[in-house]
Amino acid sequence: MENRDILNESVQDLENSNFSNGIVQDNKLIFTIGDKTYRVRMPIQSEQSSIDHKRNLAQLEYLNQEGCITRKQLTQKLKDLNLFDMDKIESQKNQLIKEFKQAQFILATSSNNSFAIGECKLKIEIIKNELKNIAINTSIQLAPSLESRLEKFIIEYTTFLVTDIQDGKEWKRVWETNEEFQKADSGLVERCAANITWLLLNHQG
Amino acid sequence: MDIIQQIRYLARSAHWQNIYNASKEIGSVQLFENTTNHSGLQSLFLYWVKVYDLLYSELGQKEWRYLDDEVIKDDDRCDAFLYWRGLQRENELNRYKNNQKVNNLNFENPGQVTTFDVDFER
Numbered sequence: 259m260e261n262r263d264i265l266n267e268s269v270q271d272l273e274n275s276n277f278s279n280g281i282v283q284d285n286k287l288i289f290t291i292g293d294k295t296y297r298v299r300m301p302i303q304s305e306q307s308s309i310d311h312k313r314n315l316a317q318l319e320y321l322n323q324e325g326c327i328t329r330k331q332l333t334q335k336l337k338d339l340n341l342f343d344m345d346k347i348e349s350q351k352n353q354l355i356k357e358f359k360q361a362q363f364i365l366a367t368s369s370n371n372s373f374a375i376g377e378c379k380l381k382i383e384i385i386k387n388e389l390k391n392i393a394i395n396t397s398i399q400l401a402p403s404l405e406s407r408l409e410k411f412i413i414e415y416t417t418f419l420v421t422d423i424q425d426g427k428e429w430k431r432v433w434e435t436n437e438e439f440q441k442a443d444s445g446l447v448e449r450c451a452a453n454i455t456w457l458l459l460n461h462q463g
Numbered sequence: 464m465d466i467i468q469q470i471r472y473l474a475r476s477a478h479w480q481n482i483y484n485a486s487k488e489i490g491s492v493q494l495f496e497n498t499t500n501h502s503g504l505q506s507l508f509l510y511w512v513k514v515y516d517l518l519y520s521e522l523g524q525k526e527w528r529y530l531d532d533e534v535i536k537d538d539d540r541c542d543a544f545l546y547w548r549g550l551q552r553e554n555e556l557n558r559y560k561n562n563q564k565v566n567n568l569n570f571e572n573p574g575q576v577t578t579f580d581v582d583f584e585r
Contacts, residue, residue: 285502285504300502359546361543362542362543362546362547363543363546363547363550365539365540365543366529366540366543366544366546366547366548367529367547369528369529369531369534375540378543379539379540382539382543383539456466457502457504
């Protein structure tokens with residue numbers, strides 16, 4: 259499966275998830291795959307220390323690898339090779355945000371005009387999708403960079419630590435060892451990683 | 464329905480609005496099981512509960528011509544209204560600041576004013 263497809267699937271998966279009152283009552287996200295119930299939770303302090311430590315080790319390891327490139331260097335290289343122009347993408351994004359605000363203004367002042375409301379809502383939806391595609395495309399293009407690889411590493415390692423499976427009334431860790439995690443079904447890991455990403459992004463630091 | 468939609472749906476519901484308002488007056492009524500260390504999702508929920516509480520109270524006072532029940536129920540229209548409301552508030556604030564500036568100018572003979580009459584030292 260292409261990177262883009264995996265990302266699109268994960269985003270769609272989150273968009274379509276039917277979350278209950280539970281999401282506002284604690285720090286965990288519960289989801290089901292097939293007939294099994296899983297949850298991801300925020301790492302506790304000792305787990306967070308372990309994540310930070312592993313991240314530092316991974317950074318040193320990546321830096322010593324051949325072809326290690328930072329996000330800034332990669333952006334410049336992609337621009338020089340005419341493959342991906344970040345500045346152009348930024349201005350495209352700014353233009354879309356401007357159009358988004360205009361559509362919002364019209365929508366806000368279009369009460370009692372159901373045709374205008376429908377048109378504006380459609381335009382807003384299109385712009386939102388374009389912005390989402392830009393974000394996905396940018397993330398794919400910058401994936402080989404050191405920063406993106408470290409982000410991926412952190413998400414995967416956090417997923418390994420904080421994913422639980424429901425066993426009767428109890429919650430147990432899905433993977434006890436890193437070896438088990440490495441051998442795990444990639445579909446399950448992708449789903450868990452998507453959920454933990456969402457949880458981390460929405461956590462107040 | 465995505466998470467944000469779900470959170471907003473719950474936040475504007477009569478059930479959670481009532482609990483939120485009751486929790487302001489009665490200490491024993493609380494929204495969550497935990498009283499501290501709120502997660503991002505809980506903070507997000509609190510944010511939207513407050514926003515909808517404000518919107519319902521402004522709707523009750525008929526403060527805005529473009530605010531009605533349908534706007535509150537529709538996330539896109541509600542976002543658009545909040546954006547427009549923000550612009551109106553910003554304009555009001557700028558108008559107030561400009562008025563303040565004019566009022567702070569000191570004229571010797573109000574009614575017969577030239578630029579030479581303005582005391583820029585104040």
